Amino acid sequence: MKTPSHLGIDDVGFFVKLATHLGNTYGIKRIFVVGYSNGGQMVLRLMHEVPKMLSGAATIASNMPVAENTLPQVKTFKTHPVPYLAMAGTADTFSPYEGGDAGIGREHRRGVGMSAFDSAAYIAARNGLTEHRHDVIDDVVSIDTWDGENPVEFWTLNGIGHLVPSGKTYPEFLGPSTTSVIAAEEIGKFFDGVRRR
Template sequence: MSPTSEVAVSAESVVVAGRTRTLTVVHRPRASAAPVPVVLVFHGSMQTAATIRSFTANILDDLGAQSGAVVAYLDGYQRHWNDAKIVNSSAARTDHIDDVAFVKAAVELLQRRYGGDGERVHAVGFSNGGQLVLRLIHEIPSALAGAAILSATQPVPENFAPDDPQDQPVPVMFVHGTKDPITPYGGGMAKMYRFRPRGLGLSAPDTAAYYARRNAITAEPVTSPVASGAGPTRVERTDYRQPGRAPVTLYTVHNGGHAVPGPKSARPRFLVGRTEHAFDVVQAIGDFFEL
């Protein structure tokens, strides 16, 4: 579903620890006075809110199309996040930026100005933004109704940054390409465009299994194919589900790279790999979040 002419895009800011932090808010006219779901989107390294909207062709805006959710794209500090990895040399880490406090302030703003529902806050993160979402899951799990993480995996214990992690379950969905050259699907050393090591991480399947254990799921996972086009990539879905437990889902993009599935290919392809075009990632996220 494409955004309609009724969609409004607003620039907002909040002050956190004396620094002005910015976000772009995509919102629609509210059908009633009832609070609406909130979707927070976190960009990758060297990106901004504007960048991730552009290179995804604004498809994540559509997460609010049917539910009326307010979708907010947050800007990192100097285009990075103080994420879940100890091996993080960006200014967001060296300047001790409190991105968790930024998230809390952003949610308060969205509640106050846009009727956001503080009980239905969902986080979507790509790459470095996905690593930040992993941090949020462990530090403020009670603030999240669900999380979707693209092209990011759980750091190994010796590379995991959060202090005093909380174990409250959170529904988590992952999307990861098997030919991701930056965050290896099979685990190991993550690197920014094949240089600047960013520390060891688990494989994508082991990451999903980690969150299934965290959510106290003991049932075996179920894997099934996802309908896709006739291109060089294909998608497979693995579900960890059990009654009374927060679910975990992994979408494996076979032959896919470090990219968000959608109509627009990530560039340059020789550095990031292939983009899956047929898989409707917005529908998958919306269904997982029950938007």
């Protein structure tokens, strides 16, 4: 399978131009990004390549690749903290909660990823955060939080599959859903808290 880099597509360059256009045309100065699955991988890439352009980031069903599955140039990017919220379902078979081979079908493998918790802890470390707590909210949700100026929240969704919790019905192959969490609302609350800091 050919990747965007093989095809000469500059996804990050497009993002930079779009963000610059929004700033110049509409005076937008703060950029918050959210991505699900492969879109979440793009968010993680932006957090590494152009973190200073981001006021906050969130991913759903997207784990960091392990070091052996990470492009070498990622290690050369200068670290800059980005407030971050991640959600991951324990019944996700495409981006496994416990880590491992990720992807949908034989033709669309993404390689080996970290566990969902380790992915969030990795971002927390990049943000210079050390204070951690774990809160069980209910039968579905538990939240790991790293507090600080650039906080990180990791939402474990027990028994939930590879989907965006929205109260809607999804195809069965994505796994179980829930009506107790609306991801857009929770991410909005997180970003609002970041905005008010």
